[in-house]
Amino acid sequence: MENLLDIHFLIESFPAIVSRLPITIGIAVGSLILSLFIGVFTALIKIYKVPVLSVITSIYVSFIRGTPLLVQIYLVFYGIPKIIYYLQIEYGWLQSADVNSIAPEVYALLAFSINLGAYLSETIRSAIESVDRGQFEAAKAIGMKPTQMMLQIIFPQALAVAIPNLGNMFISTIKDTSLVFIIGVVDIMGQAKILGSRGLAFFEVYIAVSIVYWILCIAVERLLVKLEKRARRYERGIAS
């Protein structure tokens, strides 16, 4: 009798796939953190219309949006070692860096941070600009410094506005990390591919890995709903 699926193989592949979850989550969360810095920095450049940097930011965002993530990953993976090597030979810089010992995970983290940073930039900019002008004025009027104003008043309010968008982008990033196997990072997708070719049971492992992604994304969505509620707690109109 012909079986559609080798259920045993499917179930047995879970532990090996799940064991790679830290790689997937690590790249996604790590690049979220780095890209938040990039996003806030570039958003402020745009808002304050910093000369030169503002143009560079526009080109960066446009380039990232206009090229496939896959290409960006290759660019980082092949480009950065070449650039480091070039700087070492031509200028004697970065002598302590050993290009061959940089783990592929590092390139993956970089590529995803650069990618997500560009998308967050626009979201963060519009979230900051959505904060009422009066909030800025009140902060200035009591003598707050720009950094104090941003950290204590503006960012918390902008975050509440931005969380749904940030969340969607983060979930996309989690799914996009499935590309990293192409540069040799064994994430959950990479592990699935390895298992699949070993057992010649690709359908089974891809079902397994899709279930893992699905559960992960549901969990993140739940977490985001909680975060958003927390960030917007001050908007409730009813006294507690």
Added chain:
Amino acid sequence: MIKLENIHKYYDSHHVLKGINISVAKGEVVSILGPSGSGKSTLLRCINFLEQPTSGIVEIGGKRVDVESAGKSDIFALRTSTGMVFQQYNLFKNLTVLQNVMIGLTSVKQLKKDEAKKKSMEILERVGLSDKLSHYPAQLSGGQQQRVGIARALALNPEVLLFDEPTSSLDPELVDEVLATIRAVADTGKTMFIVTHELNFAREISDRIIFMEDGVIIEEGTPEQLFTDPKMERTKQFLSKATRNN
């Protein structure tokens, strides 16, 4: 004491303030009246540099600032020696009532948290909001929000309080509680600058009234002088019309 000398403000080629001179003694309450677009709010906002004046001199409590050469520290000095109450309240939405009042003390004056909290609670008691400490602005009525706004402005113990149409966005039945709060603050001897459309209130509370139109001061004097015997025809016209509408 506060002194404004020959304050000019241009928006591009639009001349909004055309050489304003005002001198206010300590403890004096001065109201600025005038039709919309006369520049009275702009004048108030030039004092703490929410608008950058084009030229002139602002002097508060002995600190003299030529606006054309004003640096960051000058602007900081002017902002910490003034407290502003906004038409739209502008309470920090993400902070509770207590935090709104405390933040200036902890972030700007760098007071210890305990001390800042104690001070803030005293001030909130004065404006009658001790029972709302942990509420967010969205949970308060407009009148309550504006009273928090007044408490926030008072917290830094400024030389002068600037009121920018403090009751203009309020429902009519909430105006009185805010006016009562302002009156109570005036009674403590605070120097105050009030831009308002509440003529009766201005008449009652002010030591002096300034009438502005088209970026210039048309007339100034005691409330009695201006309301009963204005020298300028334009002042008379405005006050009689506006009083009728009140």
